[in-house]
Amino acid sequence: MVRRRLWGLIVLGIMVSLSFHACGGKKRPPAVAQGGSSSSYGRDASSQAPLPLDSGPDVQPIGNDNTTGSEFEASDPLTGEGGPLEDIHFPYDQAVLTEEARGILEKHALWLQNHREAKVVVEGHCDERGTAEYNLALGDKRARAARDYLLSLGVAADRLTGVSYGKEKPLDPASNEEAWLKNRRAHFTVSR
């Protein structure tokens, strides 16, 4: 874990210096749409969006030589649990990403940058309150929110699949606040 964090920091450092270099050295074209079209999201240096990590003209792909490469433990293929990417959590009956969740997703994007053979199923889960159908819809919205943020960070769309499990696969089957908190999550099932 510590080693992974360390590599993450090193890679982040490289990314940041590369992007500064790119921004300063080239005259960038103006944003696609003056009115703030969402199509320029993540690509326009003047926007507050994070820079793309996976692709785009500004960043060199980084090889596996400075990472742990393909050495990672995938999620349990039967249960989907475990794996290298920690869960993010959601407030009750909401699919908005908290600041904490965004921070975790940014780490995930970096990890995915360094493990290009990894594919991820982004699972949206809910606590047991409310009906099956509503929670399937809410879980879909949660999975979509997490996936969209990873996409905006530059992770390639074909590596990310979204699935809603609603309230059907609670991490903790108990019926209390503590369990509900754990169960309102996006989980990342990682495979090679």
Added chain:
Amino acid sequence: MWVEARAQQPSADASLVFEDLGTQRFAIPDCIPKSGDEASREACRTLTQVLKSDLQFENLFKFVPDNLLAAIPPLNPDNPNMIDFGGINASILVVTRAQATGSDLSVEMKVIFVKSGRVMLAKRYSGKADNPRVFAHQASDDIMTLTQYRGVARTKIAFTSDRDAQANRRTKEIYIMDYDGFNPRRVTVNRSLNLLPAWSPDGRSLAYVSYRQGGPEVFLAHIYEGRSQSLTSGKDGQAFAPAFSPDGKRIAYASSRGGNMEIWVANADGTGARRLTSSPGLDTAPFWSPTGNEIAFTSDRSGTPQIYAMDSEGLNVRRVTTVGNWNDAPAWSPSKQWSEIAYTSRLDGGFEIAVKNLESGEVRQITQGQGSCEYPTWAPSGRHLAFACRRGGKWQVAVADRLGQRVQLLPAGAGNNVYPDWGP
């Protein structure tokens, strides 16, 4: 399916007698075995008990208590003494006899009007002896043909259960059972998540949600042929919460394939899919009106989940529920007599079953304060409801009459049993 019925001289004016249902008092003496063997006696015991239970569940008749039946001379099935039965204030006498022969069972039933001694209904059933309950169910439904209502006894309830889940895997499968919770049978065997079964109107297939290919998609199980058919998969986006139109020609479901969770409708084979709603909120849980002209659904477009209705082309959306901050999973009564929608409502922190009368606007609560209940479904007559309740940490299917006066858990067996759908 198992039973062949043959009517013997049904009385032409029988229905007249049943016009005032509340005043009829049934005497159902014990079934009389035609021979002394244990198989016939055992079949008779089951028959009497199940027939009484079926007719009581219909909630239309009165019954002569067992202690009064025991007080009169034993029934002579060939020549019942109407004076005896009149003396204990019975108006309708049901005489049953059974004969087990090897693996076969034959049952006779006569329904007699005590006042005149006239036979209103006479039936003979024959079939396999392995499930005597089905004979009683058919007899009950035949008695119900003397009323204006369709009997409930041979209907089936589909549901989802984790009873066969393997260790460490949260698998759920689809099952069906008799309306009284007996005779459960497994439908899906794919060891994945299988949820939210919905009967086709002809009772021969079940639409359901399965994760067998990864994400949730709608499949159709042809339950008497043992095969399934994919309705939505391979179309980029998840789909769940299927519901058949009353004519069985169309199927509505919720899907996020357009980027947001909306209500979609397709032909019954999954072709011709098109989107009906387009709100930025979550739209889910579609359910058809009995005419097929409208669809009720859940939407959180107002901020919290509420029930809405629209016409079946997706126009004229209107809000149905106005009381409470969480109303979800509508089930439109199939009855022509009562225009009402059952749904799940959050009250005081727990979830309960409620019904809204669409004509008067009145809301009545079916369950109260005994643990969460959700996911109501109507019997085909609209006279009863089933739903799932959590009791003692376990989910179980429960049934109630449409006014919510009698709520009872079904003996549906092991595991958590949820998402009931009451079929034809």
